[in-house]
Each structure stands twice: as C-alpha cells, then as structure tokens.
Amino acid sequence: MAGSVHSEIDVSAASLHDNKRPNIVLILADDLGYTDVGSFGGEIATPTIDSLAAEGIRFSNYHTAANCAPARAMLLTGVSNHRAGVANIIEMIPPEQRDHPAYQGELSHNVVTVATLLEEAGYNTYMSGKWHLGRTQDKLPSRRGFQRTIALADSGADNWEQKPYIPIYDNANWYADGERFTLPDDFYSSRFLVDKMIDFIKSDQLKDGSREAPFFAYLPFQAVHIPVQAPQEFIDRYEGRYLEGWTTLREERRRRAIELGIVLPDVPAATMHTTRDWNELSDEDKRFEAKRMAVYAAMVEAMDFHIARLVQYLREIGEFDNTIFIFTSDNGSEPSGADALNTTRARFQLARQGYTADYETLGLKGSFVNLGPSFASASASPLAYYKFYAGEGGLRVPLIIAGKPLAIKPDVERAFTYVKDITPTILSLTGVDQPGGRYAGKPVERITGKDLSPLLKGNVDKVYGDDEAIGYELAGQGVLFLGDYKLVMTRGPVGDDRWRLFNINNDPGETRDLSSQQAVRFQKMLNLYQQYKRENGVLDPPQGYNHIRQVALNTIYDRFRGEAVAVLILIVLLVGFRVYAKK
Known part of the structure; x- marks a missing residue:
C-alpha cells in the first residue's frame, strides 16, 4: 500500500458531536520549498514542525497551486480555483480576462469556506495572517466564516513594519475583524501572528479555564514570502552555513530526503538551467549569496520557534491532546528576482522602495532579501522549477497531519493528494457535513476534493483512482495528473512551452519525458486536459503574456x-x- 499506516482513528459521529470534538489548527507557510523543513530533508532547524511530523503522517506526494491566492482558494473551500473565481492572483490577471467569472482574483461568493461550515457547526473560528482573497468588506475573512481575524489583504508585506514590499501597493493593507488596522511598533510578522492567535483562543475561555466550543485556528504566516527577513539571533545560527553553494545544498537535501523516505532511492534530479555556476562567483559574491540563504533559513526557523509558542500554550490550557494539526505551504519556493541582488542596479531599485541590501544588515528592518532562482531550486530539491511554474518544485510541498485525536502510527504517505482535499478532510475529522449544491438559500459549487481520512486510517492505498484526472492551469501553463503520471506544459522564458509526460512517482524531478514512449497515454491526457479547460472556464492568456x-x-x-x-x-x-x- 502507499503508506503503512494500520491504526484506526476514532472519528465516529458520536465521538465527534460530544464535548470532545477536536480543535483544528491549520498552519500555512508562504512559499516554503519541498525540503525546507527537517522532516522532509532540510538542514534548517524546525524542531516543532518535525515533532508534529514524528507523531503524524507526512504526505510526500501532496500538490497545491503554483502561486498563493489560487492555492488558498482551494485550501479553504475544496473547490477548483477557477470555479472559485481565483484562476490567478489578482495582481497578475490581464485586463482582457477580468470580466470572466473564473478570473476575478478574489474568492467568489459561489463557494463556502471551511470556516463558515465549522462556525455553523458550533466551532469558534479564528484567522491570523495573510488572506489575499479579496479586500472589499464583503470578501474579507470576517465575512467568510472567521469570527476573529487579523488579516493582511495583499500578496505580501514587510515583516518588520507596516510597509508595502513592492510599489504596486500604496499601503500594507491590514484588517482586524473587518476594520483597517495599524500594526504595533514592535511588529515582527511571525511573532505577532502567533500572539494574536493565542489572544483569540484565550478570549473564548471560561473563567474556570474550560471552553464551551472547540476551535478552528487558521494561521497563514508571511514566512517565507519576500521580503525575506528575520531577527538577528536566528540569522547568526546560519552564518557561513551555505558557503558551498546552491548545487551542493540541492544534492545534500536530495540524499537526506531519500534517507527519510520522502522520495524513493536513486531518484534523479536535473540541474535547473536557471541555476548559475557557483564556482564562477567571486568570493565576495559567494559570501553575499550565502548570507541571503542564511536569512531565509533564519526566517523558517523563526516561524517554527513561534509555532512552538502556540503549541506550548495549547499544552498549558489542556487543549493540545484534543487538537489536530495540519501544516503545509501554499506553493513552492519563490524565485522572483535575479540571483544577483548585490548589484548597483538592484540596489538602486531597492532604494526607490525604501530598502537596502547591505550585507551586515541583511534580513533586518529596512533590508530586502529574496532567494533568487538558484537557491529556490535547492529549496525545492530534488524537484524541478519553483513558484509560478508548473514543475513539481512549484506544486509539490510538505503536508503534515498530526494530533492525538487521530491515534495514528507515524508514517510517510506516498499516495497522490491535492490541496482541494484539506477542506473535506477537516470536515470529516470534525463530523461536519459537506454542503450540497445549495447553501444559505443559493446555489454553490460542490466540494470536489477528497477526504483523506481513509488514508490516515490506513484503510486505502489511495483516494484518487487511476482513472480520476485532476487538472490545473496557471496563466497558460497546463497540468493534468492521472494516476502516477503528470502531463505538463511550462511556459517560457523558464519553460519551453512544450507538453511533456512524466511518471512523478519514480521521477519527481521530471527528468525523463515519456511523451514519445507512451504516445497513447500522452494523447489521452491531452484530451482530458482540454476537457478540464472547458469545464472550468480556463482562458488562454493574451499573446506575449x-x-x-x-x-x-x-x-x-x-x-x-x-x-x-x-x-x-x-x-x-x-x-x-x-x-x-x-x-
């Protein structure tokens, strides 16, 4: 079977509708690569996440969208992102597509969020973090099922102050319970978001410390979205760690992922053509690039440190043993911007945005750091590509489901799973029914994701049959999953605009194109992708997009x-x- 889990989960209807219904903590990292956490092969210190992994199931074949808002739409609804109105992030949708219902870039009202369903079922619902699914009053999380919220409406923002990170925004748009909000002077994103989540949970405790209702806590971090920033004490731990470069790091992580059972032995990993030759860099440039990766690692560790504070708080109030944790990322690692951040041109552009890129203060308040395509490829090792692209490095990310209410044996699950599966799984684990074709007196999209509970129980080898196709599209890039196979077309300039076929079970690095060898399968999957486009309102991008x-x-x-x-x-x-x- 795909995973060797044998223990049963006590999720009977009776147990889920008494006072012991489980709390759900859904933690979403932003732009985290496939092997960034220790339990998936990374060298970054993530003891809290890894401790959850050690007690739960690590899903090594879990896929999401290639950028954030589409992933978040599917994560919170169980519905295809095009049918939920979020074919792409709103900042990247061309005017020619904006009148189409699939290309609004904001979560449509034709879908119901998991928070809405849980609230109706008696759960307290909280959100603290990045939303990016709409910022008009009717589309903020406070109107989409979350009772208490601290929400960043934009694609990202500075982690040290209330400041937009790129000039497309006039302000960093933060909201508290639906109203505009000013951040505190001592703001650091990961610390602040966990502080607010603890405050929300604390606010619903009774005087004797008990709770009248379970809670659903959605914690979407800014880490590690650009600008990559972290406290100095975390950066110091990685000073000099990455001086051997991105190619060495990519191979180290591939070997470690094999040792952990995350990928199969002898999985090949091609070097991305966007990866520079580390040995051609000057010593000064190597030092600077290594510092950028050090800041990135520090931001990941800082996130883990603050997750530990939430976990400890739940232990203190006696709720840890009644909580199910789900940890994942919205998409793969972020490659935006050139590797060469330490140039006169790059510094001039940053200065116009009020940022510096000085080595000594890199990652601190006022500095701007991005990972660049070479270290982004290492972050996604052993996969190909990264965020914004349809390769596995953009789509395959860590997923961990853990918690004592599950009563499961720790394991690695290799069955294909998808971001749409999270909402129906949460509903199953909490005993809440899925909505039908109507909700609150109006038609809504039906959930099409799969409940992963049978995988957690060890009752099945997979939740998607070999004949069940799962399609995905982003700005003209196409993907269709069918069994162990993936049909994919990645657009230029990084891709080559050609359709290819891979067996991503034994070749997750997408190194062996099977389109010629398996021409019948290739054509069948091309036909299924065209069917997916028709059924989901997929539009081709304008020429030259x-x-x-x-x-x-x-x-x-x-x-x-x-x-x-x-x-x-x-x-x-x-x-x-x-x-x-x-x-």
Missing part, C-alpha cells in the same frame, strides 16, 4: 485608468468638435 510584466502593467492600469479615461473622452470630444465644425 509575462506574469512579472503583467504586474507592472496592472499597476499602471489600475492607478491611472481614471486619468486615461478622461484623456480618451477629451480626445473623442475634440475629434467630434472638429467633425462638427467642418459641417
């Missing part, structure tokens, strides 16, 4: 379209006046 350039174009369009319309009207009036004058 580039996701980074589109962000810049959308910034101009959104900020100046009012002025542009005025100019256009003036031109029409002037032309009309000249025509009239000639009569």
Whole structure:
C-alpha cells in the first residue's frame, strides 16, 4: 500500500458531536520549498514542525497551486480555483480576462469556506495572517466564516513594519475583524501572528479555564514570502552555513530526503538551467549569496520557534491532546528576482522602495532579501522549477497531519493528494457535513476534493483512482495528473512551452519525458486536459503574456485608468468638435 499506516482513528459521529470534538489548527507557510523543513530533508532547524511530523503522517506526494491566492482558494473551500473565481492572483490577471467569472482574483461568493461550515457547526473560528482573497468588506475573512481575524489583504508585506514590499501597493493593507488596522511598533510578522492567535483562543475561555466550543485556528504566516527577513539571533545560527553553494545544498537535501523516505532511492534530479555556476562567483559574491540563504533559513526557523509558542500554550490550557494539526505551504519556493541582488542596479531599485541590501544588515528592518532562482531550486530539491511554474518544485510541498485525536502510527504517505482535499478532510475529522449544491438559500459549487481520512486510517492505498484526472492551469501553463503520471506544459522564458509526460512517482524531478514512449497515454491526457479547460472556464492568456510584466502593467492600469479615461473622452470630444465644425 502507499503508506503503512494500520491504526484506526476514532472519528465516529458520536465521538465527534460530544464535548470532545477536536480543535483544528491549520498552519500555512508562504512559499516554503519541498525540503525546507527537517522532516522532509532540510538542514534548517524546525524542531516543532518535525515533532508534529514524528507523531503524524507526512504526505510526500501532496500538490497545491503554483502561486498563493489560487492555492488558498482551494485550501479553504475544496473547490477548483477557477470555479472559485481565483484562476490567478489578482495582481497578475490581464485586463482582457477580468470580466470572466473564473478570473476575478478574489474568492467568489459561489463557494463556502471551511470556516463558515465549522462556525455553523458550533466551532469558534479564528484567522491570523495573510488572506489575499479579496479586500472589499464583503470578501474579507470576517465575512467568510472567521469570527476573529487579523488579516493582511495583499500578496505580501514587510515583516518588520507596516510597509508595502513592492510599489504596486500604496499601503500594507491590514484588517482586524473587518476594520483597517495599524500594526504595533514592535511588529515582527511571525511573532505577532502567533500572539494574536493565542489572544483569540484565550478570549473564548471560561473563567474556570474550560471552553464551551472547540476551535478552528487558521494561521497563514508571511514566512517565507519576500521580503525575506528575520531577527538577528536566528540569522547568526546560519552564518557561513551555505558557503558551498546552491548545487551542493540541492544534492545534500536530495540524499537526506531519500534517507527519510520522502522520495524513493536513486531518484534523479536535473540541474535547473536557471541555476548559475557557483564556482564562477567571486568570493565576495559567494559570501553575499550565502548570507541571503542564511536569512531565509533564519526566517523558517523563526516561524517554527513561534509555532512552538502556540503549541506550548495549547499544552498549558489542556487543549493540545484534543487538537489536530495540519501544516503545509501554499506553493513552492519563490524565485522572483535575479540571483544577483548585490548589484548597483538592484540596489538602486531597492532604494526607490525604501530598502537596502547591505550585507551586515541583511534580513533586518529596512533590508530586502529574496532567494533568487538558484537557491529556490535547492529549496525545492530534488524537484524541478519553483513558484509560478508548473514543475513539481512549484506544486509539490510538505503536508503534515498530526494530533492525538487521530491515534495514528507515524508514517510517510506516498499516495497522490491535492490541496482541494484539506477542506473535506477537516470536515470529516470534525463530523461536519459537506454542503450540497445549495447553501444559505443559493446555489454553490460542490466540494470536489477528497477526504483523506481513509488514508490516515490506513484503510486505502489511495483516494484518487487511476482513472480520476485532476487538472490545473496557471496563466497558460497546463497540468493534468492521472494516476502516477503528470502531463505538463511550462511556459517560457523558464519553460519551453512544450507538453511533456512524466511518471512523478519514480521521477519527481521530471527528468525523463515519456511523451514519445507512451504516445497513447500522452494523447489521452491531452484530451482530458482540454476537457478540464472547458469545464472550468480556463482562458488562454493574451499573446506575449509575462506574469512579472503583467504586474507592472496592472499597476499602471489600475492607478491611472481614471486619468486615461478622461484623456480618451477629451480626445473623442475634440475629434467630434472638429467633425462638427467642418459641417
């Protein structure tokens, strides 16, 4: 079988509807790579996450979307992101697609969130962290089932202060219970978000310390989204650790992942063509690049440190043994920006945004760090590609499900699983029914994800049959999973716009294209992908689409379209006046 779990989970309807219904803590890292945590092969110190993994199930074949908002839409609803209105993040959707219901970039009202369903079932529901699924009043998390919220509406923000991280935003848009919120002066994102979550949980305790209802706590961190930033004491622990470079790190992680059973023995891992030759760098550049990775590792460890504070609090109030933990990432590691951050041009651009990239203060308040494509590839080892791209490195991320209410034997589960599966699994573990085709008097999309409880129980080898296709699309890049196989087309300039076929069970690094050898399977999966496009309202991107350039174009369009319309009207009036004058 895919995993060797044999213990049963006591999730009978009777046990789930008494006072011992389990709490759910859903922890979402942002842009965390496949082997960034220790229990998946990484060298970064993540003892809290690893301790959960040691008591639970590590899903080594779990897939999500290639960027954040689509992943979050599926995570919280169990519905395909296109059908939920979030084909892409709103910042990357071209104007030509904005009138289409699948391309709103915000969570549609035709879906029901897991928080709404749990709240209706008597759960207290909390969210503390990044939302990025809409920032109008009707689309903030306070209107989508969460009773208490601290929410960042944007794609990201500074981790040390209330400051936008890129110029597409005028402000860092934070909200508390639906109202605009000003961050405290001593803000650091991971610490602050855990503080607020503890406050929310504490607020519903009775005077004797007991609780009238279980809780659902959604904790979507900013870590490790750009700008990568961390406290100095964490950075110091990794000073000099990465001086051997990204290629060495990628291989170290591949070997460790094999030892842990995360990937099969002898799994090949091709070197990405976007990875520079470490040996061609000067000693000064090697030192600088190693520091960037050190800051990244520090941010991951800082997140783990603050998760430990939440875990300890739950122990102190007697709720740890009644809590199920789910830990994952929204997508793979972030490659944006060139590896060469330490250049005059890069520093000039950062200065315009109010940031520096000085070695001594890298990662601290006022500095800007990104991982770059070479270390992003190491972060995703042994997989190919990273965030924004349809390779496994963009889609395959860690998933850990643990907690004493499950009563399971720790194991690695290799069956294919998908981000849409999280909501139906939470509903199953809490004894809450899925909505049908209608909810609250209106039609809604049905959940299409799978309940993973049978895998946790060890009752089945897989939840997706070999004939069940799972499609995905991002800005023209296509993916179709079918059994052990993956059909994929990755767009340029990183990809080559060609359809390929891989067996991702024994070749997760996507090194052996099987499209010629298995032509019948290849054509069948191409046909199934076209069917997926039709059924989910997938649109092809405009000719020449580039996701980074589109962000810049959308910034101009959104900020100046009012002025542009005025100019256009003036031109029409002037032309009309000249025509009239000639009569």
